[in-house]
Amino acid sequence: MGCGNRIVKNSSIGLSDSAFRSTLHAPGTGVCVSAFCGLQSPPMKKILAISGSLRAASRNTALLRYAQAHAPEGLTIELADLRDMPFYNADFADPPPPVQRLFEQLRQADGLLLACTEYNYSIAPALKNALDWASREKDNHLLAGKATALLGAAGGMGSSRAQYHMRQVAVFLDLKVLNKPEVFCNAFGPSFNEAGELVDERIQTLIQQQLQALLAAIG
Numbered sequence: 001m002g003c004g005n006r007i008v009k010n011s012s013i014g015l016s017d018s019a020f021r022s023t024l025h026a027p028g029t030g031v032c033v034s035a036f037c038g039l040q041s042p043p044m045k046k047i048l049a050i051s052g053s054l055r056a057a058s059r060n061t062a063l064l065r066y067a068q069a070h071a072p073e074g075l076t077i078e079l080a081d082l083r084d085m086p087f088y089n090a091d092f093a094d095p096p097p098p099v100q101r102l103f104e105q106l107r108q109a110d111g112l113l114l115a116c117t118e119y120n121y122s123i124a125p126a127l128k129n130a131l132d133w134a135s136r137e138k139d140n141h142l143l144a145g146k147a148t149a150l151l152g153a154a155g156g157m158g159s160s161r162a163q164y165h166m167r168q169v170a171v172f173l174d175l176k177v178l179n180k181p182e183v184f185c186n187a188f189g190p191s192f193n194e195a196g197e198l199v200d201e202r203i204q205t206l207i208q209q210q211l212q213a214l215l216a217a218i219g
């Protein structure tokens with residue numbers, strides 16, 4: 001193992017071979033070989049993934065679960081839960097707890113991954129509502145400037161109409177939406193198995209490319 005010009009051997013630091021190897025490859029710890037050099041690997045970047053569908057068997061949420069399970073090194077993906085979120089209403093004295101939870105997740109997120117469920121040629125209300133709540137925070141600081149990627153599953157057009165509406169909304173929210181790759185998935189074809197998991201290799205590849213692009217956009 002190299003530390004600059006210095007060579008460190010596992011025997012010299014008192015670890016067995018297997019412990020030494022697992023230290024080198026400890027996933028998700030943010031600490032690897034560089035720990036022995038007094039260096040830390042770059043901090044993990046965090047993505048908040050939000051699905052426009054609330055249903056348990058949602059194809060859109062399945063896309064996000066695939067992304068979560070296949071996040072590239074250096075990226076973690078957390079899923080928001082919008083099921084208890086009330087509609088935006090300015091009469092609330094304070095944002096209710098489900099909204100506060102979303103705000104906290106947004107505060108910690110370096111970027112966003114939005115699954116744009118398409119209802120009647122547009123953005124499903126749960127997703128728009130979550131963004132509406134967030135946009136009312138001071139100076140739109142929870143959203144402004146955030147690198148954002150869109151994807152979605154719907155009928156024959158693969159949620160493209162909802163995604164293009166989302167791009168319009170994103171202009172006012174000052175979200176920095178990636179142009180490519182575009183991820184339009186058919187919710188009704190063979191892209192999902194009986195358990196509702198994404199099995200379409202073309203879409204899987206697009207999502208992996210999209211996550212790489214998102215990581216690069218976050219910087």
Ligand SMILES: Cc1cc2nc3c(=O)[nH]c(=O)nc-3n(C[C@H](O)[C@H](O)[C@H](O)COP(=O)(O)O)c2cc1C
Binds near residue numbers: 119122154187
């Ligand atoms: C109220 C409603 C409106 C819909 N409108 C459209 C539509 O305009 N375009 C489309 O492609 N699919 C439309 N669909 C089909 C959904 O995209 C499809 O059911 C999709 O699987 C929903 O996402 P989910 O699986 O994540 O819940 C609609 C479904 C519902 C319930």
